[in-house]
Amino acid sequence: xxxxxxxxxxxxxxxxxxxxxxxxxxxxxxxxxxxxxxxxxxxxxxxxxxxxxxxxxxxxxxxxxxxxxxxxxxxxxxxxxxxxxxxxxxxxxxxxxxxxxxxxxxxxxxxxxxxxxxxxxxxxxxxxxxxxxxxxxxxxxxxxxxxxxxxxxxxxxxxxxxxxxxxxxxxxxxxxxxxxxxxxxxxxxxxxxxxxxxxxxxxxxxxxxxxxxxxxxxxxxxxxxxxxx
Numbered sequence: 001x002x003x004x005x006x007x008x009x010x011x012x013x014x015x016x017x018x019x020x021x022x023x024x025x026x027x028x029x030x031x032x033x034x035x036x037x038x039x040x041x042x043x044x045x046x047x048x049x050x051x052x053x054x055x056x057x058x059x060x061x062x063x064x065x066x067x068x069x070x071x072x073x074x075x076x077x078x079x080x081x082x083x084x085x086x087x088x089x090x091x092x093x094x095x096x097x098x099x100x101x102x103x104x105x106x107x108x109x110x111x112x113x114x115x116x117x118x119x120x121x122x123x124x125x126x127x128x129x130x131x132x133x134x135x136x137x138x139x140x141x142x143x144x145x146x147x148x149x150x151x152x153x154x155x156x157x158x159x160x161x162x163x164x165x166x167x168x169x170x171x172x173x174x175x176x177x178x179x180x181x182x183x184x185x186x187x188x189x190x191x192x193x194x195x196x197x198x199x200x201x202x203x204x205x206x207x208x209x210x211x212x213x214x215x216x217x218x219x220x221x222x223x224x225x226x227x228x229x
Contacts, residue, residue, distance in 0.1 A: 004195040011208055015150065020215040022147075022154035027222050031161035036225055038104045038166070043228025045101035047120040047221055048175075049111050053094045054124050056082045058131035062140040065132075068197065074189050081178075088178040096175035100162070103172040117227055119220040126217050130210055138198050141190050142207030146214035148179075148186045155179040 002010070015021060027044075030036050059079040066072050080086035082093050090096060102108050116124070130143040159176035162168040170177065198204055 004191065007204055007208075008191055008194075011145075011211060012149065014208070014212055015146070015215055019219055020146075020212060022150040022215070022219060022222065023157065025154065025219060025222050027225060028154065028157045028161060030225075031158060031165055034165040037229070040225040040228045041162075041166070042101055042104035042106040044222065044225040045097060045104055046106050046111055046114040047117050047224045049094060049097040049101055050114065050116055051120055051123055051127075051221060052082075052097045052175075053112075054127055055093070058127045058140070061132040062137060065140070066137045071193055071197070074193065078186060078189075085178070088181075090174055090178055093175060093178070096178065099172050100168070100175050103168050104166075117221070117224045119217070119224055123214075123217045123221045126214060130214065134206075134210075136203070136206055138194070138203050139206050139210045141193055141198075142210030143214045145187065145190045145207070146211035147218055148190065149211075150215065151179045152181070152184050 016024075018024065027036075031041075056079060059075055059082060063072055063075045063079060066075060077087070081088060085091045085093070085096070098108060098111055101111060106114075127143070131140040134140070155176040159173040159180075162173045162176070163170070194204070194207060198207055
């Protein structure tokens with residue numbers, strides 16, 4: 001069996017392909033070139049908002065399922081940040097996502113009732129399967145890795161493009177900014193958990209599959225701006 005470092009390096013390479021690699025998503029270049037209408041950004045962000053509202057529930061599932069006290073503490077800290085922005089000093093990440101949507105022109109009163117795009121609905125269903133229904137709690141960590149390894153790079157670029165091309169403020173794009181540092185920390189935590197508790201080949205294969213599957217579906221959700229042209 002390969003070392004944890006070698007396994008993670010191989011997984012990183014598997015993530016760096018079109019259709020999974022969020023820092024290479026066409027969305028970023030389109031934002032940088034100001035090619036998207038604000039309604040497209042608003043539409044996509046309503047989908048991101050709806051999905052982000054589910055993340056705290058997924059982490060709650062994972063907290064309840066995990067049998068290891070020290071690991072549960074890591075999950076709890078992550079949940080606290082998602083729910084109330086405890087460590088970033090902001091607020092719940094779903095509220096931060098709503099800021100971006102409203103700044104782009106979405107109606108704050110309608111965010112909770114916006115119809116789910118099929119790709120968003122599929123991502124939410126996938127999260128339920130990975131965090132709640134799957135018998136292995138390590139699969140939840142693999143799922144999170146598929147996003148959190150990439151989000152500092154992708155979300156930092158999105159925040160910069162929204163500020164420079166669309167005149168949004170740091171307050172308005174805080175949803176993307178907080179993931180730059182928070183998810184770097186979360187990724188390190190995930191790798192430590194895998195190293196200590198995911199030593200079996202079966203565990204690592206399940207972790208890998210979860211990461212790649214979730215990354216691909218998240219990539220598709222970020223493409224929902226196309227539906228709002």
